[in-house]
Amino acid sequence: MSETTATQLPQIHPIPEGLAERAALLGGPEGTLTDEQIRGFVAEQLATADLDGKSVCLILPDGTRNVPLPKVLPAIHEALAGRAASVTVLIALGTHAAMSPGAIDVLLGATERGAAATYPGWTVVNHAWDDPAQIADLGEISAARIAELTGGLLTDVPMRVQINRLVVESDVNLVVGPVFPHEVVGFSGGNKYFFPGCSVHDVIDISHWVGALITASRIIGTLGITPVRQLIDAASDLISSEKLCFTMDVAAGGAELGAIAFGDPQAAWAAMARISAQTHITYVERPYRRIVALVPEMYDDIWTGAKGFYKSEPVCADGGEVVIYAPHITEVAAMHPGLRDIGYHNIEYFTKQWDRFKDHPWGELAHSTHVTGLGTYDPETGEEKQRVRRSFATSIPQEVCEAYNVPYVDPASLDIEALRNDPETLVIDHAGEVLFRLAEERQSL
Structure with missing residues (x-):
């Protein structure tokens, strides 16, 4: 590389x-x-x-x-x-x-x-x-x-x-x-x-x-x-x-x-x-501390439903949280069991330990970073820091989420309608279709 x-x-x-x-x-x-x-x-x-x-x-x-x-x-x-x-x-x-x-x-x-x-x-x-x-x-x-x-x-x-x-x-x-x-x-x-x-x-x-x-x-x-x-x-x-x-x-x-x-x-x-x-790009004026991405049932695992994260993460504030809300999802990726071996991490976690990961399928490494977003990794201390926290509010058990290095949120604990009224929260319906960006990033066409 x-x-x-x-x-x-x-x-x-x-x-x-x-x-x-x-x-x-x-x-x-x-x-x-x-x-x-x-x-x-x-x-x-x-x-x-x-x-x-x-x-x-x-x-x-x-x-x-x-x-x-x-x-x-x-x-x-x-x-x-x-x-x-x-x-x-x-x-x-x-x-x-x-x-x-x-x-x-x-x-x-x-x-x-x-x-x-x-x-x-x-x-x-x-x-x-x-x-x-x-x-x-x-x-x-x-x-x-x-x-x-x-x-x-x-x-x-x-x-x-x-x-x-x-x-x-x-x-x-x-x-x-x-x-x-x-x-x-x-x-x-x-x-x-x-x-x-x-x-x-x-x-x-x-x-x-x-x-x-x-x-x-x-x-x-x-x-x-x-x-x-x-x-x-x-x-x-x-x-x-x-x-x-x-x-x-x-x-x-x-x-x-x-x-x-x-x-x-x-x-x-x-x-x-x-x-x-x-x-298919919605521009917002400011970042949000919390984003709840309501993932539709057409996405039946995290491998596909992860669109709810990376199409909303650009408008999450530093230190904020993106919640992938999909109670219908029960597994991470049946077609890619190798993800369990690596979990979800940012790009530096892999590039700064390349000898350790270079022989793992690169498509799985890429997906791992897509569902994590920007961050840093210090190979001297082993400390990994993410720009934002991402959590799974799905039917994937807590112990499985933790094995993938992902925080678990009980879907039943979220009051979606109340969150819609929270000025610091962006609730996205049908997440995964439309990309959210900050207005300052608007492109000239």
């Missing part, structure tokens, strides 16, 4: 001139789109796409992304019917747990008849990130190139680029997904659905660790081409098949769309990131 420290922020490049304009765009930061507008836009864009006789891999987010896919998918199904030779729907899990058939039906808006009857001719599969037979190897990005892309954060680590075989073997990849502020890449969407959405540990670990070195507090909601965005764009360049993308801005509540864009993944992402920066 480079000697670069987490306090040194590599350059964030502005979105290149004309990139967003390459995408077709409908809607904006104000208002919502009608179903008729969405259907017409999808039909118009796909009508001129080179899809006849082609095998199509339709890449979708999993159930941890709040997006009304049923507003878009029927129009895509109609546009591809009789044209595409085959359509395989690939759910971009990253390393999340596979979705059940019932959960997939809910995601696709197919609960009445099931996915097969609602979208005849489509085959729906989960990304099999843990099955080597389903993974294709696209080669390696050299350590020197990684150093260049990350601004020197990593100098001696090459990156093996591997991805779901369906992405490589299909003639056309069509990504459909929302754009939100993101703790690793700045803003999600676009090529991120390939890496890490359809990839495996090497790209996931390296990209997430680079984001952790910059720190989630600094990178989340940063509009521009971040080092991690450069990494995933470079990896995506190795995919030889055609790449198309619908990006969406999800209106508050998750049931409506405010905008939709279409083009290549980079252009469609750029067009929507500019809008998301206006709709």
